[in-house]
Structure formats: C-alpha cells, structure tokens
Amino acid sequence: xxxxxxxxxxxxxxxxxxxxxxxxxxxxxxxxxxxxxxxxxxxxxxxxxxxxxxxxxxxxxxxxxxxxxxxxxxxxxxxxxxxxxxxxxxxxxxxxxxxxxxxxxxxxxxx
Numbered sequence: 845x846x847x848x849x850x851x852x853x854x855x856x857x858x859x860x861x862x863x864x865x866x867x868x869x870x871x872x873x874x875x876x877x878x879x880x881x882x883x884x885x886x887x888x889x890x891x892x893x894x895x896x897x898x899x900x901x902x903x904x905x906x907x908x909x910x911x912x913x914x915x916x917x918x919x920x921x922x923x924x925x926x927x928x929x930x931x932x933x934x935x936x937x938x939x940x941x942x943x944x945x946x947x948x949x950x951x952x953x954x955x
Contacts (some may be wrong), residue, residue, distance in 0.1 A: 865922040871914030872925050879910040 868876045883903045891899030917924050 867918055867922060869911060869915075871911065871918045872922065875914050875917075875925055876911065878906065882917065883907040883910065 866894050883906050887903035892900050
C-alpha cells in the first residue's frame with residue numbers, strides 16, 4: 845500500500861454515537877430491564893406471602909442491589925453479557941489449559 849493510501853485511510857472519522865454500546869440506567873439494557881421485571885415479580889410474590897410492608901421494600905432493596913451490580917459490570921466492560929455468552933458457546937472448542945506443558949488434544953495427521 846502506498847503512502848498516499850495510508851494517509852487517506854487515517855482521515856476516516858468514527859463517530860462515538862455509532863460505536864458506543866447501548867445502556868439503560870448505567871447498565872446493560874437487557875440485564876437492567878430483566879432485573880426490573882424480576883423485582884416487580886418478587887414484589888408481587890412477597891406482598892402476597894408476607895404483606896405489602898415487607899414485599900415492596902424487599903424488592904426495592906433487591907432492585908437497588910441489582911442495579912448497582914449491573915452498573916459495576918458496565919463500568920468494567922459495557923458488553924460483558926455478550927462476552928460471557930460467547931465464552932460459554934466457545935468453551936467446548938477451546939478447553940482451558942492451566943500451564944504451558946499441559947497435554948494437548950490429539951489431532952489426526954493427514955500426511
């Protein structure tokens with residue numbers, strides 16, 4: 845590639861709004877909304893079992909803890925849930941090896 849083409853490639857602007865991950869209330873959108881729905885369900889169940897005075901504050905406390913956890917997770921990596929899902933999917937293909945001299949998987953030799 846010539847020097848002229850390299851300079852042209854460097855002039856491309858990347859807008860932050862197009863590459864920024866979507867978040868809601870400081871956390872990953874799907875996890876925050878899923879936690880909200882679960883806490884609403886928890887409020888209903890606890891209110892039916894123990895009364896409104898225990899159900900609503902208990903679920904509000906669970907919601908605050910969940911939201912704090914999701915915010916910390918988003919600060920560490922805004923797309924952590926996608927990374928974890930991809931890791932679970934690839935786990936069978938790339939087994940963990942704890943040391944350099946760990947036994948390798950046996951492959952067929954096609955010579």
